[in-house]
Amino acid sequence: MSQLTVVSNSSPLIGLNQINQLSVLEKLFGSITIPTAVAQEVAPSVKLPEWINLKPLSQPMAARILATALGPGESEAISLAVELGNAQIILDDRAARRLAQGLGLSVVGTLGIVLAAKRRGFLITLHPQLDALTNNGFHLAPELYQRVLVDAGE
Numbered sequence: 001m002s003q004l005t006v007v008s009n010s011s012p013l014i015g016l017n018q019i020n021q022l023s024v025l026e027k028l029f030g031s032i033t034i035p036t037a038v039a040q041e042v043a044p045s046v047k048l049p050e051w052i053n054l055k056p057l058s059q060p061m062a063a064r065i066l067a068t069a070l071g072p073g074e075s076e077a078i079s080l081a082v083e084l085g086n087a088q089i090i091l092d093d094r095a096a097r098r099l100a101q102g103l104g105l106s107v108v109g110t111l112g113i114v115l116a117a118k119r120r121g122f123l124i125t126l127h128p129q130l131d132a133l134t135n136n137g138f139h140l141a142p143e144l145y146q147r148v149l150v151d152a153g154e
Contacts, residue, residue: 007081008032008052008090010041010073012110015092017046019132024117025090026051033084035076058083070096081105110138111148118152126152 006029013034016022025032031051034042039054048054057079070078074096081087081100088106090113091097100107108116110133117123126149134140 005081005084005087006032006090007077007084007087008034008038009077009092009096010038011092012090012113013038013042013046013052015110015133015136015138016113017042018136019129021114021117021123021129022046022049024113024122027122028113028116028120032090033080033087035073035080037072037076041073055080055084070099078103078105111140111144115148115152125154127154 006025008025013022013025013032016025026049031053033053033055034048036054036056039048042048057076059079060076070093074091074093077089077091078096078100081089082103082105088108089100090108090110091100092109097107097109111130114123114126114129114133118126123129130140130145130148134145
């Protein structure tokens with residue numbers, strides 16, 4: 001069985017970087033793969049560590065078709081995950097998540113990442129992480145905020 005590849009969109013990288021928790025991705029997955037559009041979107045705010053691998057699409061037309069409904073980073077990230085096969089994708093946008101799931105991809109978001117990091121002992125508590133995300137413009141419904149804390153045992 002081949003190794004699961006993890007592809008990320010921009011918003012999880014930017015959000016985790018803003019709260020100084022980008023390293024939880026490496027702890028959880030070892031490496032992350034991103035397409036060109038995601039690298040361009042995160043360039044102003046995130047210095048990419050060596051464990052984030054840039055992989056251009058081999059069939060960029062698929063991303064252009066998806067871009068009619070989604071942003072360039074989301075479109076390329078979904079297209080790359082489909083191209084690679086056996087991939088998990090990190091996405092926050094609801095429409096992008098629905099599309100990725102419809103294409104048979106395993107999807108996790110930023111909240112799922114911080115929850116997994118807490119469960120694996122990489123984070124002691126989620127409350128300050130969730131507050132930091134929302135203080136940096138991450139949109140989080142109050143009921144989802146509470147549900148994540150309950151799931152984390154806080």
